[in-house]
Amino acid sequence: MKKSCFLALLLFLFGLKASAQTSSAVIEKKIEVLLKKMTLKEKIGQMNQLSADDMETNFKVIQQGMAGSVLSITNPEIANKAQRLAVEQTRLGIPLIFGRDVIHGFKTIFPIPLGQAASFNPGLVEKAARVAAVEASETGIRWTFAPMIDIARDPRWGRIAESCGEDPYLTSIMGIAMVNGFQGKNLSDPSSIAGCAKHFAGYGAAEGGRDYNTTAITERQFRNVYLVPFEQVVKKANLATIMTAFNANDGIPSSGNEFLLKEVLRKEWNFRGFVVSDWASINEMVDHGFSSDNKEAAEKAINAGVDMEMVSGTYVEYAESLWKEKKIAIETINDAVRNILRIKYSLGLFENPYVKGNTKEVFYKEEHLKIAEKLAEESIVLLKNEGQILPLQKPKTIAVFGPLANAPHDQMGTWVFDGDKDHTVTPLFALKEKYGENITIIYEPILKYSRDQDSTGFDKARKIAKEADVVLLFLGEESILSGEAHSLSDLNFQGLQSKLLETLQKTKTPLVTIIMAGRPLTIEKEVTQSNAVLYAWHPGTMGGPAIINLLFGIVNPSGKLPITFPKNVGQIPMYYGHLKTGRPANGSELNLNNIPIEASQTSLGNKSYYLDSGNEPLFPFGFGLSYTNFEYREIALSKTILKKDDILEITLSLKNTGNYQGTEIVQLYARDLAASVALPIRELKAFQRIDLKAGEEKRVMFKLPISDLAFYGMDMKKKVEAGKFDLWIGSNSISGEKVSFEVK
Ligand code: GLC
Numbered sequence: 001m002k003k004s005c006f007l008a009l010l011l012f013l014f015g016l017k018a019s020a021q022t023s024s025a026v027i028e029k030k031i032e033v034l035l036k037k038m039t040l041k042e043k044i045g046q047m048n049q050l051s052a053d054d055m056e057t058n059f060k061v062i063q064q065g066m067a068g069s070v071l072s073i074t075n076p077e078i079a080n081k082a083q084r085l086a087v088e089q090t091r092l093g094i095p096l097i098f099g100r101d102v103i104h105g106f107k108t109i110f111p112i113p114l115g116q117a118a119s120f121n122p123g124l125v126e127k128a129a130r131v132a133a134v135e136a137s138e139t140g141i142r143w144t145f146a147p148m149i150d151i152a153r154d155p156r157w158g159r160i161a162e163s164c165g166e167d168p169y170l171t172s173i174m175g176i177a178m179v180n181g182f183q184g185k186n187l188s189d190p191s192s193i194a195g196c197a198k199h200f201a202g203y204g205a206a207e208g209g210r211d212y213n214t215t216a217i218t219e220r221q222f223r224n225v226y227l228v229p230f231e232q233v234v235k236k237a238n239l240a241t242i243m244t245a246f247n248a249n250d251g252i253p254s255s256g257n258e259f260l261l262k263e264v265l266r267k268e269w270n271f272r273g274f275v276v277s278d279w280a281s282i283n284e285m286v287d288h289g290f291s292s293d294n295k296e297a298a299e300k301a302i303n304a305g306v307d308m309e310m311v312s313g314t315y316v317e318y319a320e321s322l323w324k325e326k327k328i329a330i331e332t333i334n335d336a337v338r339n340i341l342r343i344k345y346s347l348g349l350f351e352n353p354y355v356k357g358n359t360k361e362v363f364y365k366e367e368h369l370k371i372a373e374k375l376a377e378e379s380i381v382l383l384k385n386e387g388q389i390l391p392l393q394k395p396k397t398i399a400v401f402g403p404l405a406n407a408p409h410d411q412m413g414t415w416v417f418d419g420d421k422d423h424t425v426t427p428l429f430a431l432k433e434k435y436g437e438n439i440t441i442i443y444e445p446i447l448k449y450s451r452d453q454d455s456t457g458f459d460k461a462r463k464i465a466k467e468a469d470v471v472l473l474f475l476g477e478e479s480i481l482s483g484e485a486h487s488l489s490d491l492n493f494q495g496l497q498s499k500l501l502e503t504l505q506k507t508k509t510p511l512v513t514i515i516m517a518g519r520p521l522t523i524e525k526e527v528t529q530s531n532a533v534l535y536a537w538h539p540g541t542m543g544g545p546a547i548i549n550l551l552f553g554i555v556n557p558s559g560k561l562p563i564t565f566p567k568n569v570g571q572i573p574m575y576y577g578h579l580k581t582g583r584p585a586n587g588s589e590l591n592l593n594n595i596p597i598e599a600s601q602t603s604l605g606n607k608s609y610y611l612d613s614g615n616e617p618l619f620p621f622g623f624g625l626s627y628t629n630f631e632y633r634e635i636a637l638s639k640t641i642l643k644k645d646d647i648l649e650i651t652l653s654l655k656n657t658g659n660y661q662g663t664e665i666v667q668l669y670a671r672d673l674a675a676s677v678a679l680p681i682r683e684l685k686a687f688q689r690i691d692l693k694a695g696e697e698k699r700v701m702f703k704l705p706i707s708d709l710a711f712y713g714m715d716m717k718k719k720v721e722a723g724k725f726d727l728w729i730g731s732n733s734i735s736g737e738k739v740s741f742e743v744k
Helices: 003-037 040-046 055-063 076-089 113-118 122-137 168-183 219-226 228-236 258-268 284-288 294-304 314-324 330-346 366-379 427-435 458-467 497-505 524-529 543-551
Strands: 048-051 069-071 097-100 196-200 241-244 274-276 381-385 397-401 440-444 470-476 511-516 532-535 630-637 647-656 662-672 683-692 697-705 723-730 737-743
Touching (some): 040 314, 048 055, 055 076, 113 122, 122 168, 168 219, 168 228, 168 683, 294 314, 294 330, 314 330, 397 458, 427 470, 427 543, 440 458, 458 497, 470 497, 497 511, 511 543, 630 662, 647 683, 647 723, 662 697, 683 697
Parallel strands (some): 069 097, 196 241, 397 470, 470 511
Antiparallel strands (some): 647 697, 723 737
């Protein structure tokens, strides 16, 4: 590069950095100037978020300067009316920030986040979040309560649907992508919306998978597992806000947890955004038995570091008296208001408080729907394909059954407040539209919804199936059975779905089962009885075309499970990154089917496994089939003895040995064999999406910084410990060739 160009580039980069600094220096200055003008009441007002239930009352509160935010206004006119009251009729004219749960799309609905994680495609996930921001911001929303990056390892928990699954690394990568998509390149762009990582922290570890239940996470587990994604989005995605969780960990509700909110979030991570409570999670500290009344709850939350209170109103009611009684310091209030104003300035709300509301041009744009279709295609996981029945080979007659074949509402999944079901393209609709002219399609739901107990249509189903070349059976969960507060103690198919599948299987017509659900279901029997199984999660607005494209081979499935599928509920919790224990089973142990009569007490070997279901899942994390096959060859390490600041290069050759173009998600796992504390038997450290034509071979390289092997050990300090390591490169969390190296 010529010297002049190089200098120009340097000046440009310095200019960028300088402008970023000046803009943050400018913002800090503006904050201090404004803060000095604010009365205590006005400061407390900024810390108060209203819900949009009663706007007439809200308008009065806003006009009194006692609200900093409103959640769930989605009508641009109402948003502008509320904003005009704040900006033009209060003493200081501080704009409101409007928030909303835009979890997996606003109008164009994408697969549920658990499905998005199955794509292992952060670039596409970021595009989807960007679309969500573009659509939502058009109504005045500039803040979403997403991404939800709780590590979830219990499918009984309905909110696993909103999560990115069980793995801290994959959740971190997906969380960063979502925040970058929401926040865009510049938070002050009117199409950018502030991200809100939630729920801080450990909410997904609810005992028994029962929502809102107690968690008992040790500090080490917090630091090595549950906090990892939050730290990553704070440090790598410039996260704007964080939401506290409902759960009490070790008896301390998150909204009153100073260790999390001050020690970790502020001191260790230097988080500069603001913290919002979850819905009424502050006054719920009275229910927890952590506060005697709402006033004490307000005191504990303010002192713990919750900057803004979502809807429970204890701050506006008690903060002034708490200050007078010296139970909270004015500096605490000032810091909370600084954090809130910092995000409002960063969003450009002072310069640009109103919204144009050109919703018609923005909602459901063709390019938005294309991204939704592609993400749905890449999120769907092929779990079984016996005899390569898929992709379908020009069947003449297709029988379509099941409650999810044409379910526009349920197909969108949980946490959909603004998506319109009349925009959903169902599999039945897509099949007819694309193939209806040259294939005979016979459709009968047989079961009207997932819990349906009415078997009167079964005879009809039997007759139709016998006449068809293939049966497509769409089963799963209604969306109401998934999501917040919707915990299940039994993960078998609801209603008579399983019976319907068995009935169809007995007709011997090839049976393809497509499952739409918000969680792993216990489907061992149904998988056995099906010739092929696709797991589509709740695939969103364009789930129909996506499924049809996969069934007919227009697209080759590439999705991989972001969550372990247990054989039954009794195996839960079951996740790949578990500790080995002192008595690991190896899968060859005796079980209920072959234990001898009067076997002696210790004859089974005393290993860690279930006599009735072993200790292997139905499907492991990272699992997913393709219509083609991939061969891993020549895995080599750049070194086998490394220093702690080295970068280990791992190379391999990957060949598509089948007849279809395909994408393989190559996964790299590592294990520290012996350390100051016991560590997981495997941990995902990297992955790559590799596209290969039929017969094509590529060299693949991973660069693994040894620093990525750091963890919090016995001394609770994060570091790499010297010793021996194993490393696997493969297509899921239980396969792959093992290689070893040592860190000195
Ligand atoms: C809910 C959820 C939280 C959501 C908030 C606002 O109860 O826990 O995830 O963002 O309230 O709707």
